[in-house]
Amino acid sequence: MSTYRQTFISANGIRLHVAEQGDGPLVILCHGFPETSHAWRHQLSALADAGYHAIAPDLRGYGASECPSAIGQYTSLDIVSDLVTLIDALGERDAIVVGNDWGATIAWQAALLRPDIFRAVAALGVPMMGRAPMAPSRLFPQSDRAWFYTHYFSIPGLAERELERDVGATLRKIYFSASGDIGARDQDTPNPFGLMPRNGGMLDPLSDPPAMPTWLASGDLEKFVQAFSISGFRGGLNYYRNLDRNWEVQAAFEGLLVQVPALYLVGERDTGLAIPGMQGIIDAMPQLVPNLRDSQVIPGAGHWLQQERPDCVNNALIKFFGEL
Incomplete structure (x- = not known):
């Protein structure tokens, strides 16, 4: 397996660090939280071997990419704008966009808003969802004793202090607890992306595995640990701090459908499937994505799908791309 190249590209007024491999039609791979471009290491090589130019940026605020200081510079529209200008900086006219976790949300929005540029979309974990009836800060549950993790993330500085105390332990706990290796997921399974006690931190209920x-x-x-030891978690957390703003501006696009060809993959043990109503949202996706070509559940896999089951993901992507 050949090693991907690394470079820096200026796009949308910021400097993005990107990993890339191969030549051919452009495929952009968008990572989630807390990850970097290295999460796509298996896809970069497989897509290059299949005749594609695969490029995985560290999204703004992550890894070696620039981390703007203002919280308001991390809306979904900011990230989509980064991708649009990145394509132009590469001298290309269009691309297939692929994403996992937050990257899936960005990929859906990119395909929704610029089908002239993003000619197909593949999303891992997060399905395409319609605009919620109310802002996320009001929608997600909270009480005197517990709150949804997004509420915890929304307070500047709070989660940073916990997550940056021991970056290695933070990543080990989150990666393991959201993976399929934790076993069949039920309401008693520790979930980093669910309800958490108000009187403790996110990491307290999570196990630090003896071996990864x-x-x-x-x-x-170690590559992930090094990246977050340098960048910290503020950039990634700022995505969550714009959930309400994303909801507000989404009103302008209400009623738009994702018209380009689409693929959806989710791990059988993905943390998102534990959210009430999520299966119904997945089942209803064809109403919002009329050209959804396939929707697959990957047995035994968790939230880090492209890392946990690279062969399954690579085969599904290459098959989907080949049929476009």
């Missing part, structure tokens, strides 16, 4: 799963080699984990 086989899909995450020590060298790969």
Whole structure:
């Protein structure tokens, strides 16, 4: 397996660090939280071998990419704008966009708003959703004793203090607890992306595994640890701090459908499937994505799908791309 190239590209007024491999039609790979472009290491090589130019940016605020200081510079429209100008900076006219977790949300929005540029979309984990009836700060649950993790993330500085105390332990706990390796997921399974006690931190209920799963080699984990040791978590957390703003501006696009060809993949043990009503949202996706070509559940896999089951993801992507 050849090694991906790394470079910096100026796009939309900021400097983005990107990993890339191969030549051919352009495929942009968008990571989630807390990840970097290295999360796509298996896809970069497989797509390059299949005849594509695969490029995975560290999204703004992550890894070696610039981290703007203002919270308001991390809306979904900011990230989509980064991708549009990145394509132009590469001298290309269009691309297929692929995303996992937050990257899936960005990929859906990119395909929704600029089908002239993003000619197809593949999303891992997060389905395409219609605009919620109320802002996320009002929609997600909270009480005197517990609150949804997004409320915790929304307070500047609070989550940073906990997550940056020991970056290695933070990533080990989150990666393991959201992976399929934790076992069949039920209401008692520790979930970093669910309800959490108000009187404690996000990491308190999570186990620090004695050994990491086989899909995450020590060298790969260390790359993530090094990246977040330098960047911190503020950039990634700022995405969550714009959930209400994203909801507000989404009103302008109400009623638009994702018209380009689409693929959806989710791990059987993805943390998102534990959210009440999520299966119904997935089942209803064809109403919002009329050209949804396939929707697959990957047995035994968790939230880090492209890392946990790279062969399944690579085969599904290459098959989907080949049929466009």
